[in-house]
Amino acid sequence: MINSGGAQTVGRSRLRRLSAVLLSLVVPGAGHFLLGAFRRGVVWAVGLAVFGPLLLFTGSLSFPIVTVLIVGLVEIVGRVAAAIDAARVVRPKPSWKMVLEAKVRTPVYETSAYP
Numbered sequence: 706m707i708n709s710g711g712a713q714t715v716g717r718s719r720l721r722r723l724s725a726v727l728l729s730l731v732v733p734g735a736g737h738f739l740l741g742a743f744r745r746g747v748v749w750a751v752g753l754a755v756f757g758p759l760l761l762f763t764g765s766l767s768f769p770i771v772t773v774l775i776v777g778l779v780e781i782v783g784r785v786a787a788a789i790d791a792a793r794v795v796r797p798k799p800s801w802k803m804v805l806e807a808k809v810r811t812p813v814y815e816t817s818a819y820p
Contacts, residue, residue, distance in 0.1 A: 757783075
């Protein structure tokens with residue numbers, strides 16, 4: 706039997722990325738939170754939450770239908786852009802220095818636990 710551990714990891718990664726895209730379509734920034742890109746998620750969530758109403762309140766009162774349509778279009782484009790950005794987010798990997806330090810310190814903590 707062939708070990709398919711790598712295939713399961715790739716499948717999970719794709720599923721997580723797809724979940725992040727769908728989540729960002731519903732709530733901009735939420736997909737970024739799922740992938741661990743917290744700052745990016747906050748920027749998308751706050752940016753669209755502030756920009757939409759700001760655009761609505763600064764719109765023309767003589768053409769309210771046009772203003773509402775423009776705000777709706779901006780919201781849709783913003784959600785799609787957030788989903789595309791969530792699909793392109795690269796999960797941060799720890800630097801080699803941190804990995805090396807963790808490898809060096811682990812035996813010290815393990816041996817000090819047992820007198």
